[in-house]
Amino acid sequence: MRWQTLSRENCSLARTLAVIGDRWTLLILRDAFLRVRRFEDFESSLKIARRVLAERLALLVAEGILKKVPYQERPLRYEYKLTEKGLDLYPAILSLVHWGDKHYSTKSGPPVLHRHLACGHDFRPVLTCSECCAAVTARDVEARAAKQRRRAPVP
Amino acid sequence: MRWQTLSRENCSLARTLAVIGDRWTLLILRDAFLRVRRFEDFESSLKIARRVLAERLALLVAEGILKKVPYQERPLRYEYKLTEKGLDLYPAILSLVHWGDKHYSTKSGPPVLHRHLACGHDFRPVLTCSECCAAVTARDVEARAAKQRRRAPVP
DNA sequence: ACTTATAAGTCTTGATTGTGAACTAAAAGA
DNA sequence: TCTTTTAGTTCACAATCAAGACTTATAAGT
Numbered sequence: 001m002r003w004q005t006l007s008r009e010n011c012s013l014a015r016t017l018a019v020i021g022d023r024w025t026l027l028i029l030r031d032a033f034l035r036v037r038r039f040e041d042f043e044s045s046l047k048i049a050r051r052v053l054a055e056r057l058a059l060l061v062a063e064g065i066l067k068k069v070p071y072q073e074r075p076l077r078y079e080y081k082l083t084e085k086g087l088d089l090y091p092a093i094l095s096l097v098h099w100g101d102k103h104y105s106t107k108s109g110p111p112v113l114h115r116h117l118a119c120g121h122d123f124r125p126v127l128t129c130s131e132c133c134a135a136v137t138a139r140d141v142e143a144r145a146a147k148q149r150r151r152a153p154v155p
Numbered sequence: 156m157r158w159q160t161l162s163r164e165n166c167s168l169a170r171t172l173a174v175i176g177d178r179w180t181l182l183i184l185r186d187a188f189l190r191v192r193r194f195e196d197f198e199s200s201l202k203i204a205r206r207v208l209a210e211r212l213a214l215l216v217a218e219g220i221l222k223k224v225p226y227q228e229r230p231l232r233y234e235y236k237l238t239e240k241g242l243d244l245y246p247a248i249l250s251l252v253h254w255g256d257k258h259y260s261t262k263s264g265p266p267v268l269h270r271h272l273a274c275g276h277d278f279r280p281v282l283t284c285s286e287c288c289a290a291v292t293a294r295d296v297e298a299r300a301a302k303q304r305r306r307a308p309v310p
Numbered sequence: 311a312c313t314t315a316t317a318a319g320t321c322t323t324g325a326t327t328g329t330g331a332a333c334t335a336a337a338a339g340a
Numbered sequence: 341t342c343t344t345t346t347a348g349t350t351c352a353c354a355a356t357c358a359a360g361a362c363t364t365a366t367a368a369g370t
Contacts, residue, residue, distance in 0.1 A: 006178070010266045012255030013185045013248065021178040023161070024328095030168045033293060039347050049329050054348060075336050077346065082293070085258055090293035091282035092250035093168065099247055100167030103240055108301075111165045115297045119287035126283045127246035132274035133281075133288070138188060138237070138245035142270045146263075194318050204358045209319055230366045232317065 019063050020089070024048055025056050026096075029082075029089060032066065037079035065089070094125045174218050175244070179203055180211050181251070184237075184244060187221065192234035220244070249280045 007018035020026060024046070031045050042053055057080055060066040065086040068078035094114070101110035116123045129136050162173035175181060179201070186200050197208055212235055215221040220241040223233035249269070256265035271278045284291050 007259075011185075012252045012259065012265060012267070014182065014255075015259040016251045016255035017178045017181055021181060023172045023176040026172055026176060027169065030166070034298060040345085043347095050348070051330090051350085052328065075338090075346075087293045088254055088257065090296075091280070091291075092247060092254055094282065094291075094296075095247035095250050096171045097167045099243055100169075100171035102243065104162075104167065104170040110167060111301055112167070112298050113301045115299070116284040116286060116289075116291060117295050117297055118289055119284060121284070121286035123287075123291075124285040125246070125291065126285050126288075127249065128281045128283045128288075129271040129274060129276070130279040130281050131271060131276035132278075133283075134271075134273055136246075136249075136271060136278075136280065138242045140272050141245075141249075142272055143189060143267050144270070146266055146268050195316085198318095204360080205319065206321080206360095207358070230317075230364095 019059070020065070022056070024052055025060065026093065028053070028056055028060070029065070029086070029093060030097075032080065032082050032086065033090065033093065037071075037081060038077075039080075042080075060086070091125070091127075095127065098125050174214070174220070177211070179207055180215065181248065183208070183211055183215070184220070184241070184248060185252075187235065187237050187241065188245065188248065192226075192236060193232075194235075197235075215241070246280070246282075250282065253280050 006014050009015065020029065027046055027048075028042060031042055036042055036045055039053065039057070042048065042057075043050060046053070057066065061068055061080070063085075064083055066080045067083050069081050071077055071079045097112070105111075113122045114125075115121065127136050128134060161169050164170065175184065182201055182203075183197060186197055191197055191200055194208065194212070197203065197212075198205060201208070212221065216223055216235070218240075219238055221235045222238050224236050226232055226234045252267070260266075268277045269280075270276065282291050283289060284295075
């Protein structure tokens with residue numbers, strides 16, 4: 001399977017991975033969440049080849065995950081900021097980070113702590129059910145194919 | 156940067172991606188969560204090259220994310236099942252699926268629905284704070300480097 | 311005994327991608 | 341004028357990946 005064809009699969013994970021399921025892309029987004037904004041800053045932070053960085057940034061802009069915002073004129077320069085769609089990736093990225101914290105931390109503990117500004121505490125992310133607010137694990141969930149309708153009552 | 160060196164970075168996301176940050180690996184895990192267990196079933200479900208499948212399954216077993224369990228003898232055959240460590244990836248994968256549902260659904264809605272067995276409702280995953288149980292978005296969180304300690308009070 | 315089927319890989323070969331270094335461009339500063 | 345800064349682009353080569361044929365081991369059918 002070519003990666004372009006992945007985006008045409010009828011699976012939300014496949015469509016997601018067609019866009020961000022590449023290691024560099026996720027590391028770029030991690031940096032974006034840590035407020036890295038400029039080409040050179042991404043480059044030196046990630047030690048990524050410039051060609052790959054340019055390509056990935058262009059893709060993320062084309063997908064509406066990052067947007068280019070001018071931060072000076074003469075010469076015109078842009079920085080890359082997360083859009084709302086990009087910010088929506090936060091739960092996924094934080095969950096991946098938490099999994100790494102749990103299973104690959106060295107003896108000195110996780111390298112980054114996250115403080116919830118609303119309550120002031122360092123926290124772990126907990127995935128919960130939108131309907132009953134209880135924590136959800138894999139064993140609590142049953143997946144099934146949606147009925148494919150002609151018309152669209154999408155919320 | 157070579158991908159092997161990624162696992163040595165002091166970043167939980169980098170270490171996570173060194174293991175599962177490849178598109179096939181995540182699709183294999185999606186299938187595993189949907190109770191696919193056997194080599195041929197993964198192959199026909201994913202249309203993945205057998206060589207790549209064999210390699211990824213071996214890596215996931217080596218990392219303790221899947222385990223080989225015999226399901227028959229003569230000829231001895233194994234199936235691949237998620238370990239606890241593998242099941243821990245569920246929040247990350249469900250978050251990615253949800254992002255795809257939200258941003259790439261066709262007009263007929265998301266292709267798969269998830270029912271929370273405890274409350275019986277179809278649900279969306281919501282990421283919450285372990286300390287105050289409120290929903291968390293990117294804007295609610297401040298990340299900072301942990302103090303690197305000599306000794307290890309890891310929970 | 312011989313053929314076919316099943317399951318789980320391995321091998322070969324060609325295509326795709328990533329890499330690091332050098333080059334371009336446009337303006338500012340010495 | 342010459343150098344620096346920022347954000348790229350281009351190139352030649354290396355590493356990685358993919359498709360499908362081939363292999364191994366066993367059992368069942370004829």
